Amino acid sequence: KNEVEQSPQNLTAQEGEFITINCSYSVGISALHWLQQHPGGGIVSLFMLSSGKKKHGRLIATINIQEKHSSLHITASHPRDSAVYICAVSIQGAQKLVFGQGTRLTINP
Amino acid sequence: KAGVTQTPRYLIKTRGQQVTLSCSPISGHRSVSWYQQTPGQGLQFLFEYFSETQRNKGNFPGRFSGRQFSNSRSEMNVSTLELGDSALYLCASSPGSTLLGAFFGQGTRLTVV
Numbered sequence: 001k002n003e004v005e006q007s008p009q010n011l012t013a014q015e016g017e018f019i020t021i022n023c024s025y026s027v028g029i030s031a032l033h034w035l036q037q038h039p040g041g042g043i044v045s046l047f048m049l050s051s052g053k054k055k056h057g058r059l060i061a062t063i064n065i066q067e068k069h070s071s072l073h074i075t076a077s078h079p080r081d082s083a084v085y086i087c088a089v090s091i092q093g094a095q096k097l098v099f100g101q102g103t104r105l106t107i108n109p
Numbered sequence: 110k111a112g113v114t115q116t117p118r119y120l121i122k123t124r125g126q127q128v129t130l131s132c133s134p135i136s137g138h139r140s141v142s143w144y145q146q147t148p149g150q151g152l153q154f155l156f157e158y159f160s161e162t163q164r165n166k167g168n169f170p171g172r173f174s175g176r177q178f179s180n181s182r183s184e185m186n187v188s189t190l191e192l193g194d195s196a197l198y199l200c201a202s203s204p205g206s207t208l209l210g211a212f213f214g215q216g217t218r219l220t221v222v
Contacts, residue, residue: 097154
């Protein structure tokens with residue numbers, strides 16, 4: 001079993017829909033990251049969370065440390081949000097990131 | 110300020126050759142970590158350097174090595190290339206002694222033929 005599991009693996013929605021991507025992990029972490037990867041490979045760090053909730057524009061990320069679960073929400077989704085969204089955790093006590101397999105999001109106009 | 114810069118962006122090598130990839134972190138960042146991304150395995154951690162010292166290494170064979178210079182720039186070397194080494198290699202830099210606030214480069218796409 002992977003240490004970081006994301007769901008769904010693929011998600012297709014219509015423009016304007018509310019999107020939720022989930023991430024569960026099984027290890028102790030010092031932080032959780034949400035990353036966005038567009039075609040071509042470049043990765044952008046969207047959020048880094050160690051507790052609670054963060055909001056940036058139409059993006060919201062939450063984390064529940066007790067349940068070892070995080071969600072990334074996109075409100076009023078737009079075709080430019082189409083990308084792969086990756087959850088990654090910083091392992092407690094170790095200087096490395098462990099990644100989920102990613103969620104491929106496609107927003108149709 | 111400038112982002113994380115990886116060079117080259119694209120590279121084609123033949124089996125058995127070696128390759129060196131470069132990563133220049135954001136100015137002031139002292140930690141550089143390297144990752145391999147393949148369609149089958151996703152993103153996997155290779156190693157992490159802080160102040161010229163390797164602090165952690167992922168589960169990769171000894172053909173994969175790296176180093177960090179005093180200006181925090183890092184290089185990754187892969188010797189005796191195999192077809193399975195074809196991947197996108199990403200580096201990330203962060204300001205302090207942890208991976209908090211990591212910024213990623215655009216990656217080097219390596220194709221081994």
